[in-house]
Structures are given as structure tokens and as C-alpha cells.
Amino acid sequence: MISNTKFxxxxxxxxxxxxxxSLFLLGGCAGVPxxxxxxxxxxxxxxxxxxxxxxxxRFNQGLDSVLFKPLATIYxxxxxxxxxxxxxxxxxxxxxxxxxxxxxxxxxPEGARNTIARFxxxxxxxxxxxxxxxxxxxxxxxxxxxxxxLATWGVGEGAYLMLPLFGPSNPRDVVGLVxxxxxxxxxxxxxxxxxxxxxxxxxxxxxxxxxxxxLKTIDELEKSSLDFYATIRSLYRQIRSDxxxxxxxxxxxxxxxxxxxxxxAVAGPRAQLIR
Amino acid sequence: MKTLxxxxxxxxxxxxxxxxxxxxxxxxxxxxxTVFTAQISFAAQTDPGTFVKNLGDHxxxxxxxxxxxxxxxxxxxxxxxxxxxxxxxxGRFVLGRYARGVxxxxxxxxHGLFEDLIVATYAARFAEYxxxxxxxxxxxxxKKRGDSIVMSEIRPSGGxxxxxxxxxxxxxxxxxxxxxxxxxxxxxxxxxxxEFTAVIRNNGGNVDALLGVLRKKTKGLKSKx
Numbered sequence: 001m002i003s004n005t006k007f008x009x010x011x012x013x014x015x016x017x018x019x020x021x022s023l024f025l026l027g028g029c030a031g032v033p034x035x036x037x038x039x040x041x042x043x044x045x046x047x048x049x050x051x052x053x054x055x056x057x058r059f060n061q062g063l064d065s066v067l068f069k070p071l072a073t074i075y076x077x078x079x080x081x082x083x084x085x086x087x088x089x090x091x092x093x094x095x096x097x098x099x100x101x102x103x104x105x106x107x108x109p110e111g112a113r114n115t116i117a118r119f120x121x122x123x124x125x126x127x128x129x130x131x132x133x134x135x136x137x138x139x140x141x142x143x144x145x146x147x148x149x150l151a152t153w154g155v156g157e158g159a160y161l162m163l164p165l166f167g168p169s170n171p172r173d174v175v176g177l178v179x180x181x182x183x184x185x186x187x188x189x190x191x192x193x194x195x196x197x198x199x200x201x202x203x204x205x206x207x208x209x210x211x212x213x214x215l216k217t218i219d220e221l222e223k224s225s226l227d228f229y230a231t232i233r234s235l236y237r238q239i240r241s242d243x244x245x246x247x248x249x250x251x252x253x254x255x256x257x258x259x260x261x262x263x264x265a266v267a268g269p270r271a272q273l274i275r
Numbered sequence: 276m277k278t279l280x281x282x283x284x285x286x287x288x289x290x291x292x293x294x295x296x297x298x299x300x301x302x303x304x305x306x307x308x309t310v311f312t313a314q315i316s317f318a319a320q321t322d323p324g325t326f327v328k329n330l331g332d333h334x335x336x337x338x339x340x341x342x343x344x345x346x347x348x349x350x351x352x353x354x355x356x357x358x359x360x361x362x363x364x365x366g367r368f369v370l371g372r373y374a375r376g377v378x379x380x381x382x383x384x385x386h387g388l389f390e391d392l393i394v395a396t397y398a399a400r401f402a403e404y405x406x407x408x409x410x411x412x413x414x415x416x417x418k419k420r421g422d423s424i425v426m427s428e429i430r431p432s433g434g435x436x437x438x439x440x441x442x443x444x445x446x447x448x449x450x451x452x453x454x455x456x457x458x459x460x461x462x463x464x465x466x467x468x469x470e471f472t473a474v475i476r477n478n479g480g481n482v483d484a485l486l487g488v489l490r491k492k493t494k495g496l497k498s499k500x
Contacts, residue, residue, distance in 0.1 A: 037372035041472040230473035242460025
């Protein structure tokens with residue numbers, strides 16, 4: 001059970017986060033541009049607080065270059081590849097309760113079955129989750145989170161947000177992150193037994209592992225990009241929508257039609273807003 | 276070369292691939308050149324799936340491997356790009372509504388720079404090719420749109436997760452052109468458009484600013500050799 005004071009502390013933390021969020025939204029708000037071309041770009045990027053987001057992005061990049069990138073480089077160069085894989089498998093396995101809950105909330109029995117099968121096989125045959133025999137058998141890891149669950153319930157993403165430390169997000173995914181964090185049994189256990197280092201270490205290692213795996217990709221992306229902030233924004237939104245569809249290359253995706261011989265007008269869900 | 280999947284050989288219209296795996300580096304390069312200059316016509320395909328498969332296999336055949344020099348790879352990539360992709364259409368798409376703001380005398384320069392950027396960004400990736408298999412999964416034909424979506428997978432030779440790649444193919448029989456490539460749900464055209472329009476918008480809607488950035492970028496990315 002969570003004690004009364006702890007619950008109040010949770011509430012306070014949550015309130016502060018929400019207050020910060022609304023400040024974000026009010027503070028950086030720029031008006032909708034009047035020029036039609038600007039307006040199209042404005043709606044397509046879904047980024048009304050862009051100036052503030054760019055400032056946070058620069059801060060994150062600075063932090064990345066002095067802290068996370070060096071850490072990730074050391075992690076990748078020093079640790080053997082098999083150990084890196086084991087760490088990742090273990091962290092993925094720890095996420096099981098959250099993924100399973102979201103599978104169920106999304107009404108996805110097949111996903112739930114896979115999550116349970118993976119947990120059972122990997123915990124027993126995979127030495128407590130350090131191996132991934134289930135993945136080798138064809139049941140691949142598929143992450144789910146409450147942000148995705150909200151999306152399947154029809155909640156819109158809201159404005160694009162750049163969070164300090166955590167990177168690209170939006171109000172829906174912020175709520176998802178908060179709910180997942182507080183609902184995670186391991187976090188609750190750590191909180192109840194005053195092991196605050198556990199969730200922090202876990203988040204940190206997960207972040208470094210992810211950064212280490214993308215070292216080359218991110219470098220190349222930055223090198224070839226004309227506006228790295230815009231690239232990351234576009235990638236985040238596209239990857240999220242792909243995750244929400246569970247990678248389903250469905251024919252009905254409102255993918256932007258490239259049929260603009262006469263008029264390069266944007267197609268898709270926002271088209272009517274622009275024309 | 277020896278790691279290429281067998282299907283590559285089946286689709287080889289020149290028939291010289293079988294010999295390539297046996298010959299030495301020098302002859303190999305010479306042969307590749309003949310294969311390449313023969314300019315296999317991709318237009319002569321009757322369905323988008325075969326078109327994408329042949330183009331992909333051909334690209335691997337002439338671009339992959341460390342023995343191809345960076346300059347040579349870029350030249351070959353550029354030729355394939357022109358053959359298989361509607362670069363002009365994509366170039367216009369990525370400008371969004373700003374396409375109207377391009378001065379007539381700048382259009383050719385813009386399209387040239389855009390092509391240079393694609394070549395500089397993607398050609399070098401073929402150097403790291405290590406026997407991945409390129410498999411077409413299925414072809415979807417959305418009702419409302421003229422374009423077909425060819426769904427494919429790139430499978431690493433040593434196992435591991437495969438990469439989903441969807442190709443949006445425009446045009447009818449005998450004249451297919453790719454207008455978008457989606458990797459794991461991320462559209463190259465859309466990403467590029469958001470980048471380009473961000474540059475233009477942050478410079479007061481001025482397309483000249485984009486041209487300036489493009490000139491600098493393509494110059495910096497050009498392979499030094």
C-alpha cells in the first residue's frame with residue numbers, strides 16, 4: 001500500500017508536471033501564420049510551441065554531447081556485445097507487466113498472449129530474462145505503452161513537445177509516460193521499500209542502451225540533415241504513428257499522396273484545414 | 276558478390292552475374308561496368324512488385340561491396356535514381372506549397388541540388404551491404420489512389436530482425452517510377468518535406484534560403500576522392 005504522505009508526494013509531483021506542461025503550451029504559443037504556404041507547414045508540423053521546443057532541443061543536444069553520447073560510446077566500446085544484449089533483454093523483460101496491461105487495455109488478446117509467452121520462456125529458459133529465446137523462436141519483443149493505448153482509444157496526440165532529458169513527446173505521450181511509470185509494479189515496489197535508485201538506474205541504463213544502439217544512425221542523420229530539429233520532429237511523429245498501428249502497413253494509412261502535378265497542396269487529415 | 280541471393284541471378288538479364296563470382300577483382304569491375312552500361316530497362320516491367328524487385332537487386336549488384344570506389348558508386352546510384360525514381364515529382368512534393376515560390380530560373384538548380392543531396396545521403400549506404408536479402412511481400416493497390424504500394428523486407432544474412440520497406444510506385448505498365456520509400460513506417464519524402472519547409476519557414480518563407488543551405492550541404496557531403 002502507498003502511504004498517505006507518499007500519495008500526496010505523487011500528487012504534488014504530478015501537479016508540478018502538469019503545471020509545467022501548461023506553461024509550455026501558453027509560453028511558446030505563436031499565432032497561426034497568415035501566409036498559406038507558412039500555414040500549411042505550420043499545420044503539418046503540429047508544433048505551435050516551436051521556439052520553446054527548439055530551445056529545449058538545443059539544451060538536450062548540449063547534454064547529449066557532454067554526457068549521454070560519451071557514456072553511450074563507452075558502453076558500446078567497453079561492454080561485450082553479448083552483455084549489452086543481455087542487459088537489453090533483461091530490461092525488456094522487466095517491462096512485461098506494463099506491456100501486458102496495455103495489451104489488455106488495447107483489447108489485443110494476441111499481443112497479450114505473446115507478452116505472456118515471451119515472459120515465461122525468457123524468464124525460465126532465458127536465465128531470468130537475460131536471454132531472448134522467445135525472440136529466436138519468432139515471438140519478437142513489441143513495446144506497448146499507455147500513450148499508444150490512449151491513441152487506440154481515439155485520444156489525439158496534441159501539440160508536439162520537446163521535453164528536457166526525455167526528448168520528443170506530446171501531451172498524450174507525457175500522460176502515457178506518467179501513467180506507465182506510476183503503474184509499474186517494480187517502481188511501486190521500489191517506492192514502497194525506499195529503493196529510489198532502482199527506477200532511476202533502470203531509466204538511465206535504458207536510455208544509454210538506446211543511445212548506444214543508435215550512435216551511428218543519429219550521427220548520419222545529423223550529418224545529412226538540413227534542420228536536425230525538424231528531422232527529429234518528423235521522425236518521432238511518424239515512428240509513433242507506426243507503433244500505434246503496430247507496424248501494420250495497412251492500405252488505408254492516410255499516407256501523403258504525392259499527386260500534385262498542378263497544385264502542391266497537402267493531402268491527409270489536415271488537408272481541409274489548409275485549403 | 277558470392278553472398279547474393281539466388282533470385283538475383285534469375286533476374287539478371289545480362290547473364291554475367293554467374294561469372295562475376297568467379298572472376299578476380301579487376302575483371303569483376305570491368306564486367307560490372309558492362310552490366311551497368313547495358314542499362315537494363317526497368318520500364319519494361321508489367322507489375323510494380325517485379326519492377327521494385329529488379330531495381331533493388333540490380334542496385335545491390337552494381338553498388339554493393341567495398342571494391343566499388345565512392346565516386347563510381349555515386350555515379351551509378353545517380354543513374355539508377357533517375358531510372359527508377361520520379362525525382363522531379365519528389366523534389367516538388369518536398370517543397371510543399373512553397374513550390375510556387377521557386378523562381379523559374381532557379382528550378383533547374385533546385386532539382387540538381389536535390390538530386391545531389393539524395394545521392395550524397397544514400398549512395399554510401401550500399402558500401403555496407405553484407406548479404407541482406409531483399410524480398411517482396413505483397414503489392415497493395417489503394418482504391419482511391421493511382422499509386423501502388425510495394426511492401427518488401429530486407430532480411431539480414433545472419434538472422435536478426437528484418438527491416439520493413441514500403442515503396443510507393445507511380446505510373447502504369449511499362450513506366451513505373453518510385454515516388455516514396457517508407458522504412459519502418461517512416462516516409463523519406465515526408466521527412467524531407469518537413470525538413471525543407473522548416474528551413475524555408477524559418478527564413479521568412481524565402482526559397483532562396485533553402486537553395487543556399489542545399490548548396491552548402493551538398494558541397495560538404497561530397498565524397499572526397
